[in-house]
Amino acid sequence: MDRILIAIGLTALILLSARTLHNLSVISATDAPQELRLEGSKLTALYTLNSGMNKPAILNARGDALVEFSGWDSYVTVDGVTTDLWSHAFNIELDRARDRAFMTWSSVPLRRDESSPERMRRYQIQQVLILRGSQANVEYYIIPNEPVHTVTLTIGVYKWYMRDLQRVGNMFSFMAPNLTRTEAEQHMQPRRKTLVTIRPLIAPESVHSLMNQYGAYAVNFSFQVSTPRTYERTPVAIFAIAADDEAFPSIR
């Protein structure tokens, strides 16, 4: 009887061990794909990992890019030191079961590169994206690792090109054609267009749009917070992005 029990126990232990080692290896593995996709019911968030754009790009159900959050042209100024987000180290986690993505930029490498590292504060900027039907919420938080006085975050929201760009207060709406930048600059005609609305849920300090000879291609929103609590997440910016005409019919 004892031998049978021991044999059963050992077999179970070996099977459990193999499974546990496999699971642990999977969870701790560092994968390095070129891009990540978080697919919601009506919208998709596309993260291009080897480029400073698409942090993320939000696509509709047909795969048309509606807006792109920029890493190259988004900046954070912490106590007077300004750096674009793409120069930070970043990490991303997808909660696919809840259609959420968490992306964090850290000042670790910037401090290492800085000739006077004490100027560069220790902090992280976290972006949380939540897809809900035809709406995407994009939230930015600052997590200081040391006392910080002033944080200014400028987020560049891009689309080559935004047609019929309108502004009502801090809210922007435009038609997003299903064209790439090159196609749009060659004056090709889109087969379809999507109404996109960008609404900042925290009042920005300033907002301005960027234009060239082909039209408007970006809106920059600047937000500011003072003395965020150390080691805590302080919200800096929140955007509600709506596609089609479901979310904000009042500004059609």
Next chain:
Amino acid sequence: MGRLPRWLLLGLLIRILLIPFHHPWDLQTWYNMFVDLAHDHSPYETLRYLTYSTRSLWGLMQLEGVKTLPVGQELFYEYYAYPPLPLVIYYPLAKIYARFHPLHYQFVVEGTLAAHHVPLFMLGLLKAPLILADVGIAAILWRASGEESARAYMLNPLIILVSGAWTIEPLMILPTLIALYFATRDRYELSGFFLGLGVLTKWMPAVLWPAVGIWLLTTRASWPRQLAFHSVFLATCAAGLAPLWDGTRLVVQFHSFRPGANLTPHILLYVLAQFHNADVAWYYHILSPFVGMITLPLLLGGAYLTQLRKGLDLLQGSCLATVAFLLGSKVVNEPYVCILLPMLLWEQALRPSETRRFLFKAAYALPLAFATLNVPIPFFAIPAYLQVASWTPSADYWVALLRRAVPGPWHALALAILAFSFVALMLYAWHILAVEVGNETVRATARGSNPDRHRPDRAYPALG
């Protein structure tokens, strides 16, 4: 009122005086659990959100080494990782509180120090069920093993620290002890029900389920009665866990992936980090959980086999299963030991001996000493300080204070010595409970009502 014993009043008074004091991190958990419940939001969903948020954080540990482990990334956020019964208990209290005060989440990032102002009223509401549970445990102990055991429980310093200022352990111990008491009184269905409630409060009493089952087998309880015990236990657990199965799965993942710590040999991770500059992530996230996965079932299996072969009675079997858990688990936080203490008191009342007395004293003294250094003990006063402070420093201030107060290498070595002493004590406890089983002295009252030593189900006289 006049009939209440002084030790009970003293125990209550100490607990009431401790209301403003609390373990900072655990207080963050309980505070935010109140916020969740007040807003009808599942704490398991908050745990999920915080966990993914934590996984995305990068570079925090490299910058700070706050947790003294040079691990780049944490896999989980330590928030509400218990079964759902405490949520049911605290739901009405959170709703009452929210009627009078607005509630907002307060979280710091994983691995640092939580120092939040939590109003005294909420602390009172949080601790009221714990104090009541402690009184209930004392009452059960008094009835089962006499006033001396009840007094020793109520005035035990580790119990006071844990239930007065740390975790919800009494809410788990009370139903577990009731389950054991009912089992000794041949009321197996009630025993199964209360053991289920214990498991629905914290997971640990689950290790007693096989112990009770083996005891029923060895005492030759009738098959229908055994079946009734197991059915009621499983039905109670299923009824409690099924509605929140998704959250329960996440909590189980949290526990399975959690790296080892505290009163176990896994404390070596902390020691290693002090003298070794490399990233210890592999040891931390893979080796430690893997070792824990091996040791826990191995030691529990050994305990159940010992109980079966030696025909240990219910209390010995339960003590042995708990000791096996404390030996085999990769994480043994100081409060975990609390469940063993009332069982040891009961056991000591039945089979008094110097070794058992020593075992009880050492079983609370070592975790208490460990907590004193590990938390460390002055940090329990942070919530009390924040009640009256006009200046409320942010977490970095407390972290700097912690670093100055406890220099890494000496701190790690002292904790390692205490942890290994505790492991040695648990091995000794195994020896006392399993090997010296035939040499104990049975107290006269117990012996008098226990003519047949091979029928341990008759070995539990009511002493109350």
